[in-house]
Every structure is written in C-alpha cells, then in structure tokens.
Amino acid sequence: DAGVTQSPTHLIKTRGQQVTLRCSPKSGHDTVSWYQQALGQGPQFIFQYYEEEERQRGNFPDRFSGHQFPNYSSELNVNALLLGDSALYLCASSLTDSNQPQHFGDGTRLSIL
Amino acid sequence: LAKTTQPISMDSYEGQEVNITCSHNNIATNDYITWYQQFPSQGPRFIIQGYKTKVTNEVASLFIPADRKSSTLSLPRVSLSDTAVYYCLVGDIGYGGATNKLIFGTGTLLAVQP
Numbered sequence: 694d695a696g697v698t699q700s701p702t703h704l705i706k707t708r709g710q711q712v713t714l715r716c717s718p719k720s721g722h723d724t725v726s727w728y729q730q731a732l733g734q735g736p737q738f739i740f741q742y743y744e745e746e747e748r749q750r751g752n753f754p755d756r757f758s759g760h761q762f763p764n765y766s767s768e769l770n771v772n773a774l775l776l777g778d779s780a781l782y783l784c785a786s787s788l789t790d791s792n793q794p795q796h797f798g799d800g801t802r803l804s805i806l
Numbered sequence: 807l808a809k810t811t812q813p814i815s816m817d818s819y820e821g822q823e824v825n826i827t828c829s830h831n832n833i834a835t836n837d838y839i840t841w842y843q844q845f846p847s848q849g850p851r852f853i854i855q856g857y858k859t860k861v862t863n864e865v866a867s868l869f870i871p872a873d874r875k876s877s878t879l880s881l882p883r884v885s886l887s888d889t890a891v892y893y894c895l896v897g898d899i900g901y902g903g904a905t906n907k908l909i910f911g912t913g914t915l916l917a918v919q920p
Contacts, residue, residue, distance in 0.1 A: 697849070726907065728908075728910075734912060735893060735910030735911050735912050735913055736850065736908070736910045737910070738907040738909070741907060749906075749907055751907065783849050783850075784849075785849075785908070794852040794855060795852070795908060796852065797842075797849030797851070798849050799847070799848045799849045800847075800848070800849050802847065
C-alpha cells in the first residue's frame with residue numbers, strides 16, 4: 694500500500710519562473726493538503742483540496758494555486774517565484790469525515806536562485 | 807486552533823526514557839492532541855493522538871491530565887534513530903475534523919547521544 698508520493702524530490706528554479714509540484718495521496722484518501730516548510734521552521738498550511746475544489750486556504754498569496762484531479766492526485770503551482778519561496782513543500786493526504794490522521798509525503802525541495 | 811508551547815530542544819542518551827511536555831492552555835472542548843515526528847528532509851510522521859487520560863501504542867505513550875492544558879509524549883528507551891524534531895499539535899482533528907488544517911509550531915529537537 695503506497696503512501697503519499699511527491700515529485701520531483703528536488704527542483705532548482707530562478708526568480709520569476711513558474712513551478713508545478715505533484716502529489717499522489719495514500720490509497721483510500723480523498724483530501725490533499727499542501728504545506729510549506731522553511732528551513733528551521735514548522736510546516737505552514739497553504740491550502741487543501743477536496744472533490745476537486747479548494748476547501749480551505751492559509752495565508753499565502755494568489756501566486757500559489759492548486760488543482761485536484763478526479764483520481765484525487767493534486768498539483769501545487771507557484772508563479773513569479775521569489776527567493777523566499779525556497780522551502781520544502783509537503784503534501785498530506787487524509788480521508789474526510791474520519792478520525793484518521795493526515796499522512797505526509799517526503800516533500801519537494803525547491804531552491805530559487 | 808489552540809497555541810502550543812514546547813521546549814526548543816532536549817538531550818538524552820540511548821536507553822533512557824524521554825518525556826516531552828507540551829502546554830496548550832487554550833485547548834477547546836473538541837480539540838484533540840496529536841504528535842508528529844520529523845527527520846531532516848522527510849515529511850512529518852504521525853506518532854500518537856489522544857483526547858484525555860492516557861493513550862499508548864507500539865512506539866509511544868501520551869499522557870493528558872484532567873484539565874487537558876498540557877500533555878506529555880513519552881518515548882521509552884530511546885535510540886540514536888529517535889533523534890528528530892517532535893511537534894505537538896492541538897485542534898479539532900478527531901472524528902469529522904480529520905481534514906482540518908494542521909498548525910505546527912517550531913517543535914522540539916530531541917538529540918539522542920550514545
């Protein structure tokens with residue numbers, strides 16, 4: 694039973710570029726949440742997708758957008774990259790209306806030059 | 807969501823029991839207490855979750871006093887591989903709230919030495 698998988702594992706971009714990160718949830722999960730983790734900090738909630746719609750959003754600008762597909766996988770898009778966007782981007786999946794904890798992938802390390 | 811306070815770091819030796827305490831004075835009635843473990847360059851891994859009293863699983867125990875304003879994660883006989891950051895989270899993430907956003911603090915860095 695595969696857990697949460699994310700791709701790519703590492704990515705290097707330059708300022709102003711755009712990036713797309715991908716996430717496949719744990720089997721049986723229908724909800725995907727995205728988090729940004731800067732070095733030395735705890736993960737910060739970006740947004741959450743359920744039934745192909747954004748259900749909740751954290752304090753992130755509109756440059757951060759996402760999508761969820763019918764198979765529950767998800768993408769995180771970031772436009773006009775800034776140096777401060779350098780971080781580990783984590784995807785977590787869960788099952789709505791359950792008492793099961795969220796499961797995290799190992800993230801995508803994004804470096805902005 | 808209730809704010810949590812936990813020590814920034816702790817040191818221990820192999821074979822010892824480690825207790826990490828988390829304060830959450832403003833915990834709400836529907837809030838659960840959840841602990842995650844994170845190794846460098848990996849995603850957080852769920853350790854244990856509880857609402858009140860004591861919860862035990864194969865890797866840890868969670869002690870929650872009656873007023874629920876604090877909780878203690880207990881790791882029995884730690885090894886070098888337990889060196890990691892441990893996060894305490896409080897929120898309505900029990901049944902029906904399993905998909906609520908998680909609010910992480912800066913966590914506790916546990917360093918286990920030989």
